[in-house]
Amino acid sequence: MTTPLSEEIRALIAADGPMPLSRYMALCLGHPRHGYYMTRDPLGARGDFTTAPEISQMFGELLGLWAVAQWQQMGSPAAFRLVELGPGRGTLMADALRAARLMPDFGAAARIHLVETSPVLRAAQARTLAGAADVAWHDRIEDVPDGPALVLANEFFDALPIDQYVWRSGHWHERRVGLDDEGHLVLGLDPAPSRAAPAFAAHLLPPAEGAVLEHMESGPARALSALLKAQGGAALIIDYGHAGGYGDTFQALEQHRFADPLAAPGAADLTAHVDFSALARIGRAAGLRAFGPLEQGAFLARLGLGPRAERLKRDAPQEIRAGVEAAARRLAGGGAGEMGRLFKVLVLAHPEIGLPPAFDSTEERV
Numbered sequence: 001m002t003t004p005l006s007e008e009i010r011a012l013i014a015a016d017g018p019m020p021l022s023r024y025m026a027l028c029l030g031h032p033r034h035g036y037y038m039t040r041d042p043l044g045a046r047g048d049f050t051t052a053p054e055i056s057q058m059f060g061e062l063l064g065l066w067a068v069a070q071w072q073q074m075g076s077p078a079a080f081r082l083v084e085l086g087p088g089r090g091t092l093m094a095d096a097l098r099a100a101r102l103m104p105d106f107g108a109a110a111r112i113h114l115v116e117t118s119p120v121l122r123a124a125q126a127r128t129l130a131g132a133a134d135v136a137w138h139d140r141i142e143d144v145p146d147g148p149a150l151v152l153a154n155e156f157f158d159a160l161p162i163d164q165y166v167w168r169s170g171h172w173h174e175r176r177v178g179l180d181d182e183g184h185l186v187l188g189l190d191p192a193p194s195r196a197a198p199a200f201a202a203h204l205l206p207p208a209e210g211a212v213l214e215h216m217e218s219g220p221a222r223a224l225s226a227l228l229k230a231q232g233g234a235a236l237i238i239d240y241g242h243a244g245g246y247g248d249t250f251q252a253l254e255q256h257r258f259a260d261p262l263a264a265p266g267a268a269d270l271t272a273h274v275d276f277s278a279l280a281r282i283g284r285a286a287g288l289r290a291f292g293p294l295e296q297g298a299f300l301a302r303l304g305l306g307p308r309a310e311r312l313k314r315d316a317p318q319e320i321r322a323g324v325e326a327a328a329r330r331l332a333g334g335g336a337g338e339m340g341r342l343f344k345v346l347v348l349a350h351p352e353i354g355l356p357p358a359f360d361s362t363e364e365r366v
Contacts, residue, residue, distance in 0.1 A: 093129060156220075
């Protein structure tokens with residue numbers, strides 16, 4: 001399928017040669033005119049994927065209660081930044097704020113900041129949060145004003161560009177996007193060994209022939225860590241991913257189905273599984289404490305998903321009760337199509353803050 005962006009990418013490759021996978025992903029997702037997130041609302045049945053806040057209000061409500069408890073552990077500052085990275089339609093923030101009304105002082109202290117580059121999604125967030133306190137939008141984490149911060153990041157890091165390297169004959173070679181003889185986009189390997197990749201793999205076991213190493217863009221994680229270390233606070237990171245290792249997780253989603261990531265640049269969502277060990281290392285290097293990753297199912301159970309579901313079902317019609325049960329299973333279950341095991345939870349926290357809610361001391365990464 002030819003798209004306006006595919007023509008532009010072909011022209012760039014023809015002029016400059018094959019491009020790193022990270023540049024291809026950045027163009028597909030964030031091109032100012034043709035980028036995937038710049039041109040559409042990708043969520044829901046008519047979009048390409050569904051996130052946990054869109055499945056059930058319970059998800060955002062529980063995260064709101066987590067934020068209240070974490071704010072109290074921070075000493076209940078009279079003013080703090082409640083930040084969300086990649087806030088979708090604003091559903092998570094709206095549900096979290098509603099649950100946080102149980103603690104009026106929390107709502108009075110919170111200054112809401114959303115890090116979002118998509119004009120389409122910013123408009124949706126403004127509609128969803130129209131009844132909330134003043135909301136400020138930012139393009140980058142670095143633009144969030146100084147002050148203690150609580151940061152929510154649900155399915156944010158999976159959309160960051162990655163680079164891939166393949167182990168061949170004793171060397172790492174970068175995977176790049178190029179053109180075949182007919183002008184179609186294809187993946188290939190840079191024939192020259194990569195100088196950067198050995199450092200990215202230094203913490204891993206020796207690779208087997210053909211192993212794939214993925215390296216996520218680290219700028220946002222470093223900016224987040226610097227913010228928390230300098231200003232105080234904690235970040236709750238939830239995403240699908242793993243605790244490190246080799247493997248090819250680059251994928252495209254279109255209309256809730258896997259698609260060829262090179263077929264229609266700008267028309268499909270491109271993601272990769274998050275390496276939580278890399279996020280923890282970046283946080284610790286900045287002087288933070290890292291807790292987890294904990295499976296989402298266990299995390300939500302500790303926050304009270306079961307009792308919250310039972311309360312919503314109380315005195316409700318049968319179809320509502322069935323819907324609540326189905327949503328709880330999808331959020332916390334471990335079966336096919338369920339999120340409880342695939343999705344993980346990591347907390348990065350300023351060293352002066354104690355254990356984050358729903359974690360214990362054995363779950364601190366050292």
